[in-house]
Amino acid sequence: MKQNQKNYTAFIGIAIMLAAVILLENISAIIPGLPQVFSPTSPLFTVLKKAAVYSLVAVSMNLLNGFTGLFSLGQAGFMLLGAYTYAILMVPSAQKDQVYYLFGGCAFDFSILDMFEGIFGSSGAGYVISLILSCLIALILAGAVAAFFAYLIGIPVLRLKSDYLAIATLGFAEILRAIFQWQKLGKVTNGANMIKGFPTFSSFNITGPSGQVILRLSTFVPFLISTVCIFIIVLLINSSYGRAFKSIRDDEIAAEAMGISLFKHKMLSFVISSFFAGVGGALFAMYVANAQAKAFTSVMTYEILLIVVIGGIGSVSGSVIATFLYVACSEWWLRFLDSEQYIGGFKLPLLRNGFRMVIFSVVIMVIVLFFSQGIMGENEISISGLMKKLPGKKERKQ
């Protein structure tokens, strides 16, 4: 009974959050004359979209690193697989020749979007239905491809421990990146060039007959997808399998002696984590409106690892909070450091292009030094926990 009530409050909380995102996105259309921050082109929405995408990847990495104790650095590789799967499956056939012009067309002349448009029609409600369905299927396939490769690579690699596993997975991601840039595969991957022309987040904005936007949903969509995926990961973590993962993290020998198959459970965690990394990669492709292997470098993995560490290894809500802070700092709040600033007539010293990164690194060092457990440690934020702490300092439960 108590459990059910908890679930309801969680659902209500999520629904309120999603509604708030829609409202925030459209607020400048409803109330004119608001500050520049709320206009659709403001960095606020860039940050929200990117953070929604990154938070899913961060949580998927946390499932592996924080909950199963497998130190893997292959996340960018699985994102790449997801991004390319989504892109290749979704570019409409009519655009393929144009996208692949360097290679004389695409070897893979099929588009899920076209398939559904063939069934439901390509205008009005038919287009909306085919867009939603094809997107959903392409996202699931993006995850499935990443999961399949995770399974294959997991067979040899999951026998390794700690640092060795990290090096092996990192190498795997780098190899993938090189293969996808290979000119000989150009008919499929478009070589080192980007694939574009597939539906992005802004394709979901509802437009009127003359092309003006009636209802913006381009921030809502990544939020919705990430929320659903993170919710599934949380369900997994709280299930019997999630407990088995944690027991492997705490003590492998004891876990094995209590009848938990190490290989099976490590593989399960690896495959599920990669599935969601693949979905995250597809979302990332939608966010930047192109898929290009060059973007999925090991730096991206480190960024996500940093987010996981800052948020707290073994805390889902920590990862999500850290993602929003990290993305906001790197994309928005610290941007002013990159250009010359004046206070009155006084020109602030040191501020120039690239100075942002100096400050950013210092901030991260401070966080790692003074919050060595991350923002949340291993705790989770919960509504009941917040309620308890409300009169005083509001923070974490337990």
Added chain:
Amino acid sequence: MGNALHLENVTMQFGGVVSVNNLTLDVPENKIIALIGPNGAGKTTAFNCITGVYQPTNGLIEFMGKPMVRNYPRGKAEKTYKGENAKTYSNDPVISPTPDQITGLGIARTFQNIRLWKSMSVFDNVLIAKHQHAKQNVFSAIFRGNLAEEKRMRDETMELLVEQGLDEYKDELAVSLPYGLQRRLEIARALATNPKLLLLDEPAAGMNPQETNELTDFVRQIREKYDLTVFLIEHHMDLVMNISDYIYVIDFGSEIAQGVPEEIQNNQRVIEAYLGVAEEEE
């Protein structure tokens, strides 16, 4: 009554060191059998062979009359292992299950240095041991398709904790318990896997005499209650003599004596192994 466990010519060799040498022993069902010996005699190694942590270099282990671990390597072994009844050549295929499979067959163990899951509560520690027998797959677990199964696991865990007198600590971290209770929790966790044979590796290590007495009663109780066979390694001679139906003594990996407690107490070789040989002065 048959044997719960039967070891035949079990040898475990690490490079040139022979930790367990041609060990042959029987653990009859529903009895409490002890394995004793001085430090470094190879007792824990024998346990690790039984539970699948190591694959014995040579030998056969039967559980409930069925071969569970078998490794008689062809050819190579003839040079290596000696002893009149050493069986070193066989066409039988090698069987080497992993520790989790062996636990699944019904052998549960505790560890010499306690290995509880540190970041988890007492309740979760026991609950996880129920995972392997749960009727569920990963999808039904994620999407809560089988809530009845989860409830059954939780109820059984609670029942077990109440029986072991650990229910008042159920939400505390496992490592925050006092030492004696941690030992007890480890046994409770082992019982949660529904074992037929319980291996206890020095259950009384670090306990005071009163705790040791309690442990004696406790082991007897759970043997009755769960219809268990108990095979234990111990250094506390009081406990061993008090509790065991039969004792095996090993030194330097080889068996030096076996018998009921009274026989062992008066066995000259055992006394020598523990106290050293008195040198004759000329």
